[in-house]
Amino acid sequence: MKALLIVDVQNDFTPGGALAVNEGDQIIPIINKIQGKFDLIVATQDWHPENHGSFAANHTDKKVGDFIQLNGVMQILWPVHCVQESSGAEFHKDLNTSQVAKVFQKGTNPLVDSYSGFFDNNKNGDTGLSDYLKSEGVREIYVCGLAADYCVKFTVLDGIDEGFKTYLIQDATRAVNVKEGDFEKALEEMEDHGAFLINSKEL
């Protein structure tokens, strides 16, 4: 069984959003087109409470891009984004979600960020994604979405650690690129960890 994991294709990560990823909307037609190739489709959704510790606005004298220790874990601070029930947290209107079997929400604990669709950044807080995929008989996961250097990367790394044969669909992701070269660095990290980097044409 092959599953497609669509990571965080939400308004706030696409142009015009609070934490917009450059060209983040350009991957949507590709994701829609490839859905038919998979046995199962799941999506993740960044889903923060307003008081989330990853928001610069929730810390005095801190700005976006600063680093803090959040519950003992190094945390870069973001603009307020993907607040639960807000329009920024909704899936982009052009994304076809009609075939999505289940949505896994993450980042709900204000004390810890959650980039991976599987676990919180401190490796506690399991979203249930791994057990769900295994219960459905999935052995191979294909990851796409936003952002390549954060949520997509950590989902890929955890997917490998969870025992899935894990593919990154390179043309169906884009990076935040806080620093120049972050996209290339993320690709390298994923490949070094055992991910297979492919393009949608190869599917």
Ligand code: VGL
């Ligand atoms: C993400 C930063 C903060 C992502 C989520 O989806 O890549 N990045 N929250």
Ligand code: ZN
């Ligand atoms: Zn977030």
